[in-house]
Amino acid sequence: PSYAGLVTPEIVYDRNKTVTDIPADQLPKILPTPVSYTETGGTFTIDGKTPVVADGAFAKEAAYLANSFSKILGRPLTVSSDAAGTGIALKKVDGIAPEGYELKVSGQGVVINASTAAGAFYGIQSLTNLVSPAAWVKAEKSIKITCVDVKDAPRFAHRAVMLDVARNFQTQQQVIKLIEAMSLYKLNVLHLHLTDDEGWRIEIPSLPELTSVASKRGHTLDSKTHLPASHGSGPDVNNPYGSGFYTKAEYIEILKYATDRHIIVIPEIETPGHARASIKAMDARYDRLVAEGKKDEAAKYLLRDLDDKSEYRSVQYWNDNVINVSLPSTYTFVERVVDDLIAIYKEAGAPLPGIHFGGDEVPPHVWEKSPAYLALKASHPEIQNTGDLWYYFYGRVNQILKAKGIHLAGWEEMALRKTKIDGNDTYVPNPDFTGEHLQADVWNNVLGGGQEDLAYKLANGGYKVVLTCVTNLYFDMANYKSFDEPGYYWGAFLGIDKFYSFIPYDYFKNADVDRNGAPINQNIFLGKQRLTDYGKSNIIGLQGALWAETVKGPERMDYMIFPRLFGLAERAWAADPAWATEKDPIKAKQEYDLAWSTFLNVLGKRELP
Numbered sequence: 001p002s003y004a005g006l007v008t009p010e011i012v013y014d015r016n017k018t019v020t021d022i023p024a025d026q027l028p029k030i031l032p033t034p035v036s037y038t039e040t041g042g043t044f045t046i047d048g049k050t051p052v053v054a055d056g057a058f059a060k061e062a063a064y065l066a067n068s069f070s071k072i073l074g075r076p077l078t079v080s081s082d083a084a085g086t087g088i089a090l091k092k093v094d095g096i097a098p099e100g101y102e103l104k105v106s107g108q109g110v111v112i113n114a115s116t117a118a119g120a121f122y123g124i125q126s127l128t129n130l131v132s133p134a135a136w137v138k139a140e141k142s143i144k145i146t147c148v149d150v151k152d153a154p155r156f157a158h159r160a161v162m163l164d165v166a167r168n169f170q171t172q173q174q175v176i177k178l179i180e181a182m183s184l185y186k187l188n189v190l191h192l193h194l195t196d197d198e199g200w201r202i203e204i205p206s207l208p209e210l211t212s213v214a215s216k217r218g219h220t221l222d223s224k225t226h227l228p229a230s231h232g233s234g235p236d237v238n239n240p241y242g243s244g245f246y247t248k249a250e251y252i253e254i255l256k257y258a259t260d261r262h263i264i265v266i267p268e269i270e271t272p273g274h275a276r277a278s279i280k281a282m283d284a285r286y287d288r289l290v291a292e293g294k295k296d297e298a299a300k301y302l303l304r305d306l307d308d309k310s311e312y313r314s315v316q317y318w319n320d321n322v323i324n325v326s327l328p329s330t331y332t333f334v335e336r337v338v339d340d341l342i343a344i345y346k347e348a349g350a351p352l353p354g355i356h357f358g359g360d361e362v363p364p365h366v367w368e369k370s371p372a373y374l375a376l377k378a379s380h381p382e383i384q385n386t387g388d389l390w391y392y393f394y395g396r397v398n399q400i401l402k403a404k405g406i407h408l409a410g411w412e413e414m415a416l417r418k419t420k421i422d423g424n425d426t427y428v429p430n431p432d433f434t435g436e437h438l439q440a441d442v443w444n445n446v447l448g449g450g451q452e453d454l455a456y457k458l459a460n461g462g463y464k465v466v467l468t469c470v471t472n473l474y475f476d477m478a479n480y481k482s483f484d485e486p487g488y489y490w491g492a493f494l495g496i497d498k499f500y501s502f503i504p505y506d507y508f509k510n511a512d513v514d515r516n517g518a519p520i521n522q523n524i525f526l527g528k529q530r531l532t533d534y535g536k537s538n539i540i541g542l543q544g545a546l547w548a549e550t551v552k553g554p555e556r557m558d559y560m561i562f563p564r565l566f567g568l569a570e571r572a573w574a575a576d577p578a579w580a581t582e583k584d585p586i587k588a589k590q591e592y593d594l595a596w597s598t599f600l601n602v603l604g605k606r607e608l609p
C-alpha cells in the first residue's frame with residue numbers, strides 16, 4: 001500500500017475547507033458517478049404538458065416519475081401509452097444489465113432504456129439528479145435539463161445501509177426519510193436491526209409481549225449490573241428515544257415505500273446474543289400464562305433455561321442477554337417470528353429474500369451450566385462443548401428458513417464455528433453454510449487486531465460476503481478526534497473520506513491510521529489473504545452501519561449518516577476511481593485531490609432531501 005499517509009483525519013478536514021472550487025458547469029451532475037456521462041449540448045424543457053410515455057412493464061416507475069415532478073411543477077405529469085409526441089419515454093430494452101439504464105436527453109425529449117423496472121427507476125433517479133437543486137425548493141412552471149448521454153449500471157448488486165432502531169428508537173418518518181435519500185443515490189438494501197438488548201421494535205401479532213413488554217426501555221432495569229455510566233446503552237429509562245416500536249401497519253407502510261423505490265428491507269432478529277428484550281418478553285408471557293394456570297402452554301416460547309446458573313458478561317456488559325439454544329422452545333419462537341414476518345411482507349407485497357439472525361458477540365461461559373444444554377449434549381455425540389452449539393443452532397435456524405425459501409443472513413460470527421483447539425477457542429468456517437444460502441456481513445477488520453483479512457478469507461472460502469468494514473463503513477464512529485464529535489471510535493475515526501476512499505477488492509490499500517489515529521505499521525498486512533478471483537465473485541456488496549447506542553433522536557441520526565452516505569453510495573455503485581489504481585504515488589495523490597474536490601463540490605451544491 002504505497003498510498004499510506006494519503007488520507008488522515010486532519011488533512012481531510014483541512015481539505016474540506018480548502019477544497020478546490022470547481023466551476024459548477026464542470027461538475028458531474030449525477031451521483032454516484034455513472035459508467036459514462038457526456039453532455040451533448042442544449043437543453044430540454046419539462047413543463048406541465050410534458051407526457052410520460054411508458055412500456056407497460058414500467059407503469060409503476062412512470063407513476064413514480066410523474067408524481068415526483070409534481071413537487072416542482074405543482075401537479076403530476078400525465079402518463080400515456082401513446083408512443084408519439086415529445087416527452088419522457090421509458091422503454092423496455094433487452095440486453096441492458098439488470099439495474100442498468102441508458103438515459104438520453106436531447107432537444108427531442110428524454111428517453112430512458114432499461115431491461116428491468118429497477119433499471120428504469122435508476123434512470124429516473126439520474127434524470128432527477130439533473131434537475132438543479134434549487135428547483136426542488138422553489139416551485140417552477142418548467143424545468144430545464146441539460147442534454148446528456150448516460151450509460152450506467154451498478155458495480156455491486158447489494159448496496160446497503162444498516163440502521164439500528166433497537167438501542168434507541170427512530171420513528172417511521174425517519175426511516176421513510178432515509179429510504180428516500182437512499183433511493184436518490186441508488187442504494188437498494190435497508191437492513192433494519194429491529195431487536196437487541198435494549199428493545200424489540202416490530203409488532204409480531206402472535207407474540208404481543210414482544211412489543212407490549214420489550215419495546216419499553218425499562219424492562220432492562222434488573223439487568224446489566226456492571227455498566228459504566230459513560231456507556232451509551234443500558235437501562236437509561238428517562239431517555240425519550242429509548243422506547244417505541246412499529247405497529248404492523250406502520251411497518252407495512254415502510255415496506256411499501258421501500259418497494260416502490262426498489263429497496264429491499266432485510267429484518268434483523270438478533271440471536272442468540274443481544275437478545276435481552278426477547279428473553280424478557282417471553283419471560284413475561286410465561287409468567288402471565290402460569291398465573292392463568294396454563295403451565296404447559298407457558299413454556300412453549302420460553303427463551304431461557306430457568307435452572308441455568310451459568311455466569312457470563314457480554315462486551316456491552318450484559319449478564320443475561322443470550323437465548324438458550326438447547327431449548328426446543330427457542331426454535332418454536334424462531335419459527336413463530338419468521339411466519340409472522342412472512343405474513344407481514346406478503347401483505348405489503350414486499351420481497352423477503354433473507355432474514356438476518358444476528359450472531360455477533362456471544363460471550364464466553366454462556367450455557368455451560370444449563371441443564372437443558374447438558375441433556376442435549378448427552379443425547380448428541382456431535383456436541384462436545386458449548387462451541388458446538390453454535391453449529392447446532394444456526395444449522396437449525398437455516399433449516400427453518402430454507403424450508404420457507406428464505407436465505408439466512410448474519411454477522412460474520414455466524415459463518416464461523418467456535419471450537420476448542422488445544423484448549424483455545426478457535427473459529428473455523430462453517431462448511432454447511434457456504435454458498436447461496438448464507439450472507440455474511442463482515443465487520444471486523446480492526447487495524448492491528450489480526451482479523452484484517454477475515455472478509456477476504458470468507459469470500460475466498462465460498463461465503464457470500466457483504467463488506468461492512470468497521471474501518472470505513474461504520475456510521476456510529478466519530479467523524480474525527482475531538483471532544484465535540486459524537487460517536488464511538490473503537491474501530492476508527494471515520495470522516496466521509498474513509499467511505500469515499502474504500503477500495504472493496506483491496507481495502508488494505510488506503511489503510512493509514514489505526515483507531516487511535518496513529519499511523520499503522522504496514523507489516524500488519526504481511527501474510528494476509530488477498531481476494532482470489534473466486535473470492536471477488538463472492539463479494540456481493542457494501543453496507544454502511546449505524547449502530548445506535550449513542551444515537552438518540554432524529555437530528556443525531558441525520559448527523560451521523562450525512563454526508564457519509566454519499567461516499568458509501570459512490571463506492572457501492574461506481575467503479576474504483578482512477579487514483580485507486582494509479583501506481584505512481586505523486587500522480588495518485590494529484591488524482592485523488594481532484595476527484596475528492598469534485599466529489600465535495602458536488603455534495604456542496606446538492607440539497608439534502
Ligand code: TNX
Pocket residue numbers: 360361411443476488547548549
Ligand atoms: C459492535 S459490530 C456490535 C454492535 C455495537 C457496535 C457499536 C457488531 C456486529 N456488533 O452490537 O452496536 O459494536 O459500534
